[in-house]
Amino acid sequence: xxxxxxxxxxxxxxxxxxxxxxxxxxxxxxxxxxxxxxxxxxxxxxxxxxxxxxxxxxxxxxxxxxxxxxxxxxxxxxxxxxxxxxxxxxxxxxxxxxxxxxxxxxxxxxxxxxxxxxxxxxxx
Amino acid sequence: xxxxxxxxxxxxxxxxxxxxxxxxxxxxxxxxxxxxxxxxxxxxxxxxxxxxxxxxxxxxxxxxxxxxxxxxxxxxxxxxxxxxxxxxxxxxxxxxxxxxxxxxxxxxxxxxxxxxxxxxxxxxxxxxxxxxxxxxxxxxxxxxxxxxxxxxxxxxxxxxxxxxxxxxxxxxxxxxxxxxxxxxxxxxxxxxxxxxxxxxxxxxxxxxxxxxxxxxxxxxxxxxxxxxxxxxxxxxxxxxxxxxxxxxxxxxxxxxxxxxxxxxxxxxxxxxxxxxxxxxxxxxxxxxxxxxxxxxxxxxxxxxxxxxxxxxxxxxxxxxxxxxxxxxxxxxxxxxxxxxxxxxxxxxxxxxxxxxxxxxxxxxxxxxxxxxxxxxxxxxxxxxxxxxxxxxxxxxxxxxxxxxxxxxxxxxxxxxxxxxxxxxxxxxxxxxxxxxxxxxxxxxxxxxxxxxxxxxxxxxxxxxxxxxxxxxxxxxxxxxxxxxxxxxxxxxxxxxxxxxxxxxxxxxxxxxxxxxxxxxxxxxxxxxxxxxxxxxxxxxxxxxxxxxxxxxxxxxxxxxxxxxxxxxxxxxxxxxxxxxxxxxxxxxxxxxxxxxxxxxxxxxxxxxxxxxxxxxxxxxxxxxxxxxxxxxxxxxxxxxxxxxxxxxxxxxxxxxxxxxxxxxxxxxxxxxxxxxxxxxxxxxxxxxxxxxxxxxxxxxxxxxxxxxxxxxxxxxx
Numbered sequence: 001x002x003x004x005x006x007x008x009x010x011x012x013x014x015x016x017x018x019x020x021x022x023x024x025x026x027x028x029x030x031x032x033x034x035x036x037x038x039x040x041x042x043x044x045x046x047x048x049x050x051x052x053x054x055x056x057x058x059x060x061x062x063x064x065x066x067x068x069x070x071x072x073x074x075x076x077x078x079x080x081x082x083x084x085x086x087x088x089x090x091x092x093x094x095x096x097x098x099x100x101x102x103x104x105x106x107x108x109x110x111x112x113x114x115x116x117x118x119x120x121x122x123x124x
Numbered sequence: 125x126x127x128x129x130x131x132x133x134x135x136x137x138x139x140x141x142x143x144x145x146x147x148x149x150x151x152x153x154x155x156x157x158x159x160x161x162x163x164x165x166x167x168x169x170x171x172x173x174x175x176x177x178x179x180x181x182x183x184x185x186x187x188x189x190x191x192x193x194x195x196x197x198x199x200x201x202x203x204x205x206x207x208x209x210x211x212x213x214x215x216x217x218x219x220x221x222x223x224x225x226x227x228x229x230x231x232x233x234x235x236x237x238x239x240x241x242x243x244x245x246x247x248x249x250x251x252x253x254x255x256x257x258x259x260x261x262x263x264x265x266x267x268x269x270x271x272x273x274x275x276x277x278x279x280x281x282x283x284x285x286x287x288x289x290x291x292x293x294x295x296x297x298x299x300x301x302x303x304x305x306x307x308x309x310x311x312x313x314x315x316x317x318x319x320x321x322x323x324x325x326x327x328x329x330x331x332x333x334x335x336x337x338x339x340x341x342x343x344x345x346x347x348x349x350x351x352x353x354x355x356x357x358x359x360x361x362x363x364x365x366x367x368x369x370x371x372x373x374x375x376x377x378x379x380x381x382x383x384x385x386x387x388x389x390x391x392x393x394x395x396x397x398x399x400x401x402x403x404x405x406x407x408x409x410x411x412x413x414x415x416x417x418x419x420x421x422x423x424x425x426x427x428x429x430x431x432x433x434x435x436x437x438x439x440x441x442x443x444x445x446x447x448x449x450x451x452x453x454x455x456x457x458x459x460x461x462x463x464x465x466x467x468x469x470x471x472x473x474x475x476x477x478x479x480x481x482x483x484x485x486x487x488x489x490x491x492x493x494x495x496x497x498x499x500x501x502x503x504x505x506x507x508x509x510x511x512x513x514x515x516x517x518x519x520x521x522x523x524x525x526x527x528x529x530x531x532x533x534x535x536x537x538x539x540x541x542x543x544x545x546x547x548x549x550x551x552x553x554x555x556x557x558x559x560x561x562x563x564x565x566x567x568x569x570x571x572x573x574x575x576x577x578x579x580x581x582x583x584x585x586x587x588x589x590x591x592x593x594x595x596x597x598x599x600x601x602x603x604x605x606x607x608x609x610x611x612x613x614x615x616x617x618x619x620x621x622x623x624x625x626x627x628x629x630x631x632x633x634x635x636x637x638x639x640x641x642x643x644x645x646x647x648x649x650x651x652x653x654x655x656x657x658x659x660x661x662x663x664x665x666x667x668x669x670x671x672x673x674x675x676x677x678x679x680x681x682x683x684x685x686x687x688x689x690x691x692x693x694x695x696x697x698x699x700x701x702x703x704x705x706x707x708x709x710x711x712x713x714x715x716x717x718x719x720x721x722x723x724x725x726x727x728x729x730x731x732x733x734x735x736x737x738x739x740x741x742x743x744x745x746x747x748x749x750x751x752x753x754x755x756x757x758x759x760x761x762x763x764x765x766x767x768x769x770x771x772x773x774x775x776x777x778x779x780x781x782x783x784x785x786x787x788x789x790x791x792x793x794x795x796x797x798x799x800x801x802x803x804x805x806x807x808x809x810x811x812x813x814x815x816x817x818x819x820x821x822x823x824x825x826x827x828x829x830x831x832x833x834x835x836x837x838x839x840x841x
C-alpha cells in the first residue's frame with residue numbers, strides 16, 4: 001500500500017477494537033455478501049400493513065396522493081410551455097424550430113428525453 | 125463547496141463518561157456524529173461506501189465517504205461505484221451501514237472493547253419496523269451499545285427552532301431532503317404522524333435531472349458532467365422561479381432580462397495550433413525529396429530492365445547456337461543430341477527462339493506488333509477453313525477447328541476495338557459540340573446543365589424513396605413492417621409474392637419446400653429483383669456525377685449535393701473549434717430543475733408538490749385537533765438541504781395561499797441552519813435529563829420483541 005494512502009487513512013481498517021464481531025468474521029472470504037438484503041418494496045410488503053388498522057400512520061400511509069393540479073406541459077428539449085406534441089416520437093415541443101430539432105434526433109436521444117419524463121418505452 | 129466533510133480523528137473520546145450519549149444524524153446525503161450537549165457535530169461525511177480493488181495488491185478495500193480523487197488512482201474503481209445504504213430514505217443495506225458506523229466510531233476516537241455510550245440515531249418518519257429492528261440489532265450486538273433511541277430529524281429541527289423562537293408550538297415543518305420531502309404538522313409540540321405527508325422527490329432528483337438535461341444538450345462534454353460537478357452547479361446557480369410560466373415566457377421571447385439570467389460555464393480549452401501555410405523553402409524541400417525518390421525508382425526500374433534484356437539476349441544466343449550446331453549434326457543423332465538440352469525437336473527450338481525474340485523486343489520497349497500477327501495473311505492461316513469437311517484428314521480437321529476458333533476470336537477483338545474507337549470519336553464530337561454551345565451562350569448552357577442536374581437528382585431521390593418505402597427520414601421511424609397497412613414498393617411486393625407461393629400449402633399436409641434443390645433458387649430470384657433496380661440506378665448516378673463534375677468546373681456557384689441516400693441530419697461541416705464550443709450555458713435549466721420539487725409530474729412522478737403537500741397535511745389532521753387548523757400556517761418552518769434555493773420561501777407562500785382559505789395568515793421561516801439544525805436539536809435532546817427514559821435498553825429489545833419496537837415513539841416535549 002502506497003505511503004500516501006496510508007497517511008491519508010483512506011482505507012477502513014479491517015479490525016476495529018470496539019466491535020464485538022468483526023467484519024471478516026461475519027463475511028468470510030469467498031462467500032457472497034449482501035445479496036440477500038431486502039429492497040424497500042420487499043420490506044414494505046413483508047410489513048403486512050393490511051393487518052393493522054388503517055388509520056395508524058405507517059410508511060405507506062403517509063405517502064402523498066397524486067397532484068390535484070392539472071399537469072403543466074413543458075417542452076422536453078427547451079423547457080418552454082409546450083402546447084403541442086409529436087405523434088411519432090411522443091415528445092412535447094414548443095415551436096417549429098424545436099420540432100425540426102426533434103425530427104432530426106437519433107433514437108437514443110428521443111428515448112432519453114422520454115425517460116426524463118418516465119415515458120420511455122421499456123423493453124424488459 | 126459549502127459542505128465540507130470533517131473526518132479528523134478525535135482524540136478526546138475518553139473524556140466523556142459512559143453516560144454521555146452519542147448523537148448520530150443518519151441522513152441520506154450526509155452522516156453527522158458527535159457528542160450530546162455540543163453545538164457542532166464532530167464528524168461529517170458523505171454517506172456512501174466504495175469497495176474498490178487495489179491495483180497492485182489486488183485486495184478489496186473499503187473506503188467510506190467522499191475523498192480526494194487524486195488518491196483514488198491507486199485503486200481500480202471501475203467495478204465499484206459509490207453505494208449508499210439507503211433506498212429512498214429507509215436504510216436497507218446494513219452491511220454498508222456497518223462500514224459507515226465503523227468509520228464514524230473510529231474517527232470519533234473509540235478504542236475500547238465496545239461502544240459504551242447510549243446512542244441517539246435519526247430515522248425517517250414511520251420507519252418500517254424491519255429497518256428499525258435491524259438497526260437496533262446492529263448497534264446492540266456488533267457494537268455493544270447499552271441503549272438506543274430513534275428520532276426524526278425534521279422533528280428535532282422544529283423543536284430546536286421552537287426553542288429559538290422561530291416557530292410556535294403548533295405549526296408545520298416542511299423538510300426537503302436528499303431523496304424525499306416531508307411535511308409534518310405539530311400540535312402541542314408533538315408531531316402528528318397521521319397527518320404526515322411524504323413525496324419521493326428530493327435534492328438527488330433535482331441534480332439527476334440537471335445532469336441528464338445537460339448531457340443531452342452537450343453530449344460532447346458528457347465526461348465533464350460528473351454527478352458531483354453537477355451538484356456544485358446546482359447549488360451555485362439554481363433558483364426557484366416565482367411563476368414558472370412567466371419566467372419561461374421571458375426566455376422564450378428572448379428579452380434582455382433572460383439574457384442576463386443565463387450563466388455560462390467556460391470549460392478549459394486550448395485553441396488548435398494554426399497551421400502556417402508551408403513556406404517556400406518547405407515546398408522546395410518536399411519537391412526535391414520527391415524528385416530524388418522518383419529518380420531512385422527510375423534507376424531501379426532501369427537496372428531491372430537491363431538485366432532482363434541481358435538474360436533474354438543470352439538465352440537467345442544460346443538457342444541460336446544450338447540451332448547452328450543442330451545443322452551440323454547428322455539426322456540420326458538429333459534425338460540423342462537434343463535429349464541433353466531438353467528440347468525434343470527442331471520446331472520446339474525454333475518456337476522458343478521466336479518467343480524469346482518477342483519478349484526481348486517487348487523489354488526493349490518496341491511496339492508489340494500484334495498488328496503483324498493479324499497481317500500475316502489470313503488466307504494462309506485460315507487456309508483450311510474454306511476447305512470442305514469431307515475432304516480433310518482427321519488431323520487436318522483438328523487443324524481446321526483450331527483455325528476457326530482463332531479466326532472468330534481475332535475477329536471479335538477487331539470488332540470490339542472498332543466499336544471503342546467509334547464511341548470515343550462520338551464522345552469527342554459531342555464534347556466539341558458542347559464546348560461550342562458553351563462558348564457561344566454560357567448562361568443558357570449553364571441553365572440547361574443545372575436543370576438537368578436537378579432533374580436527375582429528383583429522379584434518383586424518388587427511386588430511392590420508393591425502394592425504401594417512403595421510410596426513414598427520421599432515424600427513429602420504424603422501417604416498413606409488413607402487416608401494418610404500409611404500402612409496399614415493387615420490390616417488396618415481389619418478394620412477398622415469392623415467399624407466399626413458396627409457403628403455399630399444397631394440401632398434402634407436409635411442407636415440401638427444400639426437398640428439391642431447385643426450390644432454393646427462389647432466394648436467388650428474390651435478390652435478383654433488387655439487382656435489376658441497382659443497374660438502372662447506376663446509369664443515372666454516373667450521369668449525375670458526370671454533370672456535377674462539369675458544373676463544378678465551370679460554375680463557381682455550384683455546390684454539389686452530398687450523397688442523397690444518407691441521413692437527413694446534416695453533419696456539421698468540420699470547422700475549427702471555437703471558444704463557444706466549450707461553453708455550457710445554463711439558462712432555462714436554472715429554474716427548470718428545482719421546479720420538480722413543486723411539480724413532480726415533470727419527471728413523471730405522480731405525486732403532489734411541496735405546496736400542495738402542505739394543504740394535504742393540514743387536511744389530514746385528525747378531527748380532535750381540527751381547531752388548530754387555522755393557526756397551522758402561521759408558523760411554517762422549512763428545513764433540509766433542498767430548501768436553500770433562492771426564491772423558495774416566496775414560492776411556497778404563494779402556493780400555500782392558493783390552497784388555504786382567503787385571508788389566513790401565512791408566515792414561512794427558514795430554519796437557522798437547515799443542514800446542521802437536525803443534529804443540534806438531537807444533541808440538545810440527548811443532553812436533557814429525560815433522555816434516559818426514552819431509550820430502548822438492550823434487555824428490553826431482547827425481551828419485548830418486534831411489536832413493542834413498532835409502537836416505540838420518541839417524545840419531543
